[in-house]
Amino acid sequence: MMKRSLPLLAGVVPVLVAILSSMGGCTVTTSSSSSGGTDGGASSSSSSSSSGGGDAGGGGGCEFGEPNNTREQSTSIALGSAYTEICAKKGDVDYYELVAPNDAAGGVIKADFTNVGATGNLNVKIFSVTDNGEIYNHYGSANGQSQSVWFSAAPGQKYRIEVSTFGASDDNAYKYDMKASYTKIDDPSEPNQSKDEAKPLTKGVAMEAILSSGLKGARPVDTDIDDYFSVDLAPGKASVRLENVPADLNAQWFVIDPTGKVVTNKYGSNDGASVINDEVLIEVAGKHIIRVNAFHAPEVFGAEAVPPSYSQKYKLTVAQP
Ligand SMILES: [Ca+2]
Ligand SMILES: [Ca+2]
Numbered sequence: 586m587m588k589r590s591l592p593l594l595a596g597v598v599p600v601l602v603a604i605l606s607s608m609g610g611c612t613v614t615t616s617s618s619s620s621g622g623t624d625g626g627a628s629s630s631s632s633s634s635s636s637g638g639g640d641a642g643g644g645g646g647c648e649f650g651e652p653n654n655t656r657e658q659s660t661s662i663a664l665g666s667a668y669t670e671i672c673a674k675k676g677d678v679d680y681y682e683l684v685a686p687n688d689a690a691g692g693v694i695k696a697d698f699t700n701v702g703a704t705g706n707l708n709v710k711i712f713s714v715t716d717n718g719e720i721y722n723h724y725g726s727a728n729g730q731s732q733s734v735w736f737s738a739a740p741g742q743k744y745r746i747e748v749s750t751f752g753a754s755d756d757n758a759y760k761y762d763m764k765a766s767y768t769k770i771d772d773p774s775e776p777n778q779s780k781d782e783a784k785p786l787t788k789g790v791a792m793e794a795i796l797s798s799g800l801k802g803a804r805p806v807d808t809d810i811d812d813y814f815s816v817d818l819a820p821g822k823a824s825v826r827l828e829n830v831p832a833d834l835n836a837q838w839f840v841i842d843p844t845g846k847v848v849t850n851k852y853g854s855n856d857g858a859s860v861i862n863d864e865v866l867i868e869v870a871g872k873h874i875i876r877v878n879a880f881h882a883p884e885v886f887g888a889e890a891v892p893p894s895y896s897q898k899y900k901l902t903v904a905q906p
């Protein structure tokens with residue numbers, strides 16, 4: 586029996602509630618309040634039992650990582666390493682902590698739970714260590730079910746995984762295997778979050794980049810997805826073409842002139858649509874900024890397949906006749 590408050594959605598960016606995953610699993614997202622201040626006790630680690638391994642090479646065994654029943658006791662785990670035959674039972678909680686690599690564009694972390702004992706149903710929660718807010722909550726639809734959850738990670742950020750037993754599971758102990766893996770986002774134009782960091786475009790030459798943002802706290806920040814570019818334009822007509830937009834987001838661009846004025850902007854008619862205006866009228870000569878962002882942002886966590894926006898590059902071309 587699990588008691589959980591209903592999501593408190595006020596003032597929170599769009600949140601998906603109760604998605605049934607393709608696996609038939611159940612999802613609950615909540616808006617978590619910060620527990621106040623930074624998490625001074627987050628640094629982790631406990632030594633593992635005799636059968637356990639260190640951070641780097643994986644490990645496992647029934648007592649792996651124990652004691653890890655509170656977030657302050659989180660056991661550090663390494664991305665890409667397998668941890669096997671960890672014991673779970675009703676009433677036990679296992680906290681793990683991991684650190685995202687320092688890639689400028691961030692990456693996607695996927696945590697897989699497999700070989701879940703036939704009498705157990707894992708409840709997996711993902712937290713940001715920065716604000717101790719809950720990013721995601723997922724449990725199986727049946728005992729013994731494997732689970733795979735993913736989230737978008739920001740460079741160098743710490744995250745915590747809480748593994749417990751979902752309410753109705755048997756009281757008997759059971760085991761599970763766990764592996765968290767990381768896929769870097771391939772956007773060489775990052776970091777480009779501001780005018781000062783704008784990456785130069787060449788007129789008539791397509792720039793390929795990825796629209797994504799990693800979680801620095803439990804909730805995404807709208808502007809973290811921004812990509813800024815710069816291009817020298819002459820007075821007259823210009824064409825701005827944003828193409829190959831991934832199907833899970835609605836892209837938007839702004840043209841900003843050298844005085845800081847927004848010349849025009851445009852977003853897609855629907856998710857995945859190209860955003861094209863071949864009749865942009867440039868009035869001031871000089872360096873213009875093209876700001877690309879999402880009118881409808883991609884999801885930043887889930888239990889289904891990672892959406893295409895994390896790997897599919899959009900194509901931005903600015904040209905003048
Ligand atoms: Ca534990
Ligand atoms: Ca980007």
Ligand SMILES: [Ca+2]
Nearest residue numbers: 777778811812
């Ligand atoms: Ca960016």
